[in-house]
Amino acid sequence: MxxxxxxxxxxxxxxxxxxxxxxxxxxxxxxxxxxxxxxxxxxxxxxxxxxxxxxxxxxxxxxxxxxxxxxxxxSAGIVAGVDFGHAHVRVCLADLGGTILGSELAPLDNDHDYRDGLKLAQSMLERLVEQLDTAVPLRSVGVGLPAPISADGIINSGSILPGWIGVDAQLAVSELFGVPARVDNDANLGALAEYAEGAGRGVRSMAYLKISSGIGAGLVLDGKIFRGGIGTAGELGHLTMDEDGPLCRCGSRGCLEAYAGGTSLTQQFSSFESGLTVREFVSRAVEGDLGARRLIEDAGRHLGRAAAALAQILGPELIVVGGDMAEAGELLLAGVRDGLRRHALEPIALRTEVARATLGDRSPAVGAVRAALEAVTI
The missing domain is CATH 1.10.10.10 (Winged helix-like DNA-binding domain superfamily/Winged helix DNA-binding domain)
Incomplete structure (x- = not known):
């Protein structure tokens, strides 16, 4: 040079x-x-x-x-953060100082084609921009996806997000919106948001567990998102708990997601009440339904066992639990702490704090905004 x-x-x-x-x-x-x-x-x-x-x-x-x-x-511009969940898309608009100016949420099928998902996000963004008092340029877009994204930016797990398989997501987003883009796993972005603005402020290392329809983990080690050498660190939901356990959507058996993921729990609960979303199922538990409460308590202990393995290997100061299932509050978190106590060494369990995400289900979208800010050219 x-x-x-x-x-x-x-x-x-x-x-x-x-x-x-x-x-x-x-x-x-x-x-x-x-x-x-x-x-x-x-x-x-x-x-x-x-x-x-x-x-x-x-x-x-x-x-x-x-x-x-x-x-x-x-007047310098705005950025957009887009969070694609298993059953929704959320779009947040922010100024270049990171202040959220507007947000919109819409339902979305898990098997949607990536082009349809991006077009929906684009129309939502256009509505949010129209609500602004003044015209300012869009400078960048950040996108979170509930799937492992390889180091080359290609989504290669069709069982998790079939409509995006083989897609260079960052290129697709940049071409559609005509601005620089950043694309990352949604749990990584949730971790980024909670570390910078939420429950993780003041710590150096933390794990963010997104427990919604599926399960993912974002890791912040020494102040930086850890993605691993192949870019897919944090796929905690597909950690095998029992190789003879129930079949998981990924094709394996006994994954953590099959025991503690929201979709699995609502399917088990369907014999009592069918057609519930994960949020509605959690509401039943919070309202006192004994069956729903037992399922969430058991899920918490399974999560705690996985969290114990994570804590012993990486040593985070804090484990933050977010996503739709986190709305169950202490009903879920108590199980996580109990599982951590049972399966981690005592000094580790005692020093590893477990907390609920303070940004709620907005964490990945807020993280997507922060990713977009990093992509702004000045």
Whole structure:
């Protein structure tokens, strides 16, 4: 790499550091940016001038601080976060400071064709944009999918998301929306959101378990999402609990998902009341239905056994439980803690906290927004 290219890369990296400091800090002074980024004040000053000239940053009068403070300009653009679940799609719209401006949720069949899913998300996004007071450009899109995504970006598990098999999802999203895109597993994005804005604030390592129709895990190790060498880390739902157990949709037997996934539990409950969604099934349990409560309690213990293995191998400080099943609250979490206590070494079980996701079922969509912000070119 030539000296010119090295200088250009360093300057681009510094611009990104300043931009991210503004995203995380709201209205901040240039001195505060310099401290948080470890950049020289003169470097920060020059970058801020460039960003102001480019319409990315506004300067505002300092409130109780000497001089002006700066913030991401509201007219600089917007980003979209899209979360595809097994039975829904959620779209969130945010400004470049990360503030959510609007959100919309719609049902979606699990076996949908990827083109139909993306077109639905596009129409939802268009409605959200129409509700804004001013016209601002879309800068990037982040998308979460409930499927393993290989390191080359291809979805290769048709049993989990059949309409997306073989698709280069990032390319498909970028071509449809005409902006840079980031695509990731939905549990990874849920972990990203909870780590940055939710239950995981202040920890260095955590696991996010998304328990909805299926089960997935997102891992944050030393402050960064861990995807593994082949890009598919976190497929906890297909950990074999009993090789002679019930058949799983992935084709194996005795997967954790077959014991604790929402679809499996609602199917078991169907002899009492058929046609329920996972959310409706959880509501029955919360309302006191004994059969539903027992199924969720048992699911919690199965999850706790899997969480114990995860805790002993990776040592997270915190395990965050999210997704539709997390709406059961302590009915589910108590089982997870009990399973962790039974199957992990005592020092590990005692030091591994279990908490409910504070962003609720919005975690993957909020994480998709954060992924989109990372894709913004400044």
């Amino acid at each position: 030539t000296g010119r290219h090295t200088t250009a890369a360093l300057r681009a990296q510094n611009r990104r550091l300043v931009f991210e400091a503004l995203q995380h800090g709201g209205e901040v002074s240039q001195a505060e940016i310099a401290r948080s980024t470890s950049l020289a004040p003169a470097t920060v000053s020059n970058i801020v001038k460039e960003l102001v000239a480019g319409g990315v940053v506004d300067t505002v009068a300092g409130a109780g601080r000497r001089g002006a403070v700066v913030r991401v300009a509201r």
